[in-house]
Amino acid sequence: MTLLDRLASEAAGSTEHHLRAIQLPVSLVMDTHLGEALHGRGPIIQAADRGWDVHASAPLHGGELLTLATPEVAALVRDDAGTAAACLAAAASCPGVTRVLLATGNPAHWDDALTVTGAPAIPPHRLRTALDVLATPD
Template structure:
């Protein structure tokens, strides 16, 4: 929430970047966790923008910042056991890992999704999430 001592306002950060680097500053993207289990960046109005509070994704878009979604699989916890309602949202996906990745990448304002994989099979499986996109 904006009143939390660790809250960061994207608008304030962009203002600081402009003060320090001028209009050619290099603050162009933010990285944050976004997943089915952590949708707060899309759902919660935590960012002051003008006279209202908006979601982080909405604020980033309005401020010209790309969003890099991290932890879309929550260290593997979202790779199995997702409810049928999620399956219905992503009918082209054949695994829960694919569904979790597609969820994160489908949110407006998300430029890219970071996902760590240790096995070649997981790389092939996860890349298949975008074959029909």
């Protein structure tokens, strides 16, 4: 029994729980879950192995990631993308993630996000490189 099953069973008071989706922050700056998934472990992989949906929240870290990630970091993720697109692509490419949760009041941003999240996944080695660069102290 995985940790997720155990927690769901405890909450339901029975092993007959109906948990089928989890939501976790996944981004280049809140990188714990992304890093774990890239190494084949953690709650995202556990949920994916169970066939559950995994919803990635805060892919742009409340918009702060757009000032934290440089164009150079964005290019490590995806050569042909700007910072916002690269950051969204990173969250969408996290192994096991099935949905990326976004919020915007700008219709053009929705169109851009649909294009980015519908594109082929970023290879894991590129995501690892970007995480390594962001984690390196100045």
